[in-house]
Amino acid sequence: MGRPISNDGRHGPKDPYHVGFVLDGIKAAWPICLGYLPLGFAFGVLAQKAGLDLLDIALMSILVYAGSSQFIAVAMISGASAPASIILTTFVVNLRHLLMSSSLAVHLHGEGKGFLSVFAYGVTDESFAVNMAKFRDGGWHRYQALAVNQMSNFTWIGSTILGGYAGQSIPAGCYGIDYALSAMFLCLLTFQLRGRQYFLTAIISGVATIGFALIVPGNGFVIMASLFGATAGFALKRYAQRKRGSYV
Amino acid sequence: MFKTEYILLIVGMGLVTYIPRYLPLFILAQRNLPRGFIEWLDMVPVAILSALVFSEIFLSGPPRHLDMLQIKSLVAIPTFLIALKTKSLGGTVISGMILFWLAEKIS
Numbered sequence: 001m002g003r004p005i006s007n008d009g010r011h012g013p014k015d016p017y018h019v020g021f022v023l024d025g026i027k028a029a030w031p032i033c034l035g036y037l038p039l040g041f042a043f044g045v046l047a048q049k050a051g052l053d054l055l056d057i058a059l060m061s062i063l064v065y066a067g068s069s070q071f072i073a074v075a076m077i078s079g080a081s082a083p084a085s086i087i088l089t090t091f092v093v094n095l096r097h098l099l100m101s102s103s104l105a106v107h108l109h110g111e112g113k114g115f116l117s118v119f120a121y122g123v124t125d126e127s128f129a130v131n132m133a134k135f136r137d138g139g140w141h142r143y144q145a146l147a148v149n150q151m152s153n154f155t156w157i158g159s160t161i162l163g164g165y166a167g168q169s170i171p172a173g174c175y176g177i178d179y180a181l182s183a184m185f186l187c188l189l190t191f192q193l194r195g196r197q198y199f200l201t202a203i204i205s206g207v208a209t210i211g212f213a214l215i216v217p218g219n220g221f222v223i224m225a226s227l228f229g230a231t232a233g234f235a236l237k238r239y240a241q242r243k244r245g246s247y248v
Numbered sequence: 249m250f251k252t253e254y255i256l257l258i259v260g261m262g263l264v265t266y267i268p269r270y271l272p273l274f275i276l277a278q279r280n281l282p283r284g285f286i287e288w289l290d291m292v293p294v295a296i297l298s299a300l301v302f303s304e305i306f307l308s309g310p311p312r313h314l315d316m317l318q319i320k321s322l323v324a325i326p327t328f329l330i331a332l333k334t335k336s337l338g339g340t341v342i343s344g345m346i347l348f349w350l351a352e353k354i355s
Contacts, residue, residue, distance in 0.1 A: 229294075231288065
């Protein structure tokens, strides 16, 4: 903050490992971490109930690192689903990151392959929401963004292991653990409601989700509804711009 | 599930999760994107999050069906208001969990 960093984030101070960047990242990431603690804890408890040991939980959190799909995978493991169908479901559920990475790419224009491959690992609903808001406000450096990703990542891994450990002494369904994920999504949604157009897009996308969920079998309905909602929202925005004559 | 099978499962899940995260960054960060596409991308986050919220709170199952008035959706109203008011991720998650827990106890 307050440092002379330009919007594309590549003309700031020379030292990319500037301690201040990490601190800024931590400052921006702490609400995510605070959200991940109960969420990761909840996941750990549920995973332990499904028969995963601490090492299994840690491995999944490190290699997959995608909250909602981890919850779904654990539910499928308890239901004795075939590994292939668990992997396919994970793929479909996490395909939304494709859209998030596409949005982030606008702000990481011209970065090296090494940085991008590390950064990609940490793209989640939450880090995406925070980093996009920061990039949009301007003055956000790629290393600050990476610090947000990794702080969230470490918190997630730690809290899931903690949950797995504590799960041995916590009864199933306790303390509203089943609601952690819904509450997280609700809060992230409110961050995105930055005006009427976004609000309308949310409604369209939400209603479309219900529609697709009831008509289309399988787990693809979230992606379909997201694409539909974003496209409808974009069309509405364009229409409004044309009507006001401010179309560019 | 056997240990090796589990490891394979995790590695598979990891791969299919990482690839969609990586490919757009790798492909798109190297070139200039058309303005319309960027504007469309701007609508993507709100659409995704709303889709996730609706699927979490209004759907029940399996078998999947619409359930407008369930504890999850009713608790979503105060949770949503708390999120709007406090703008705190941690606070919202914890209040949502407590509200859900209480609502389940009462019902």
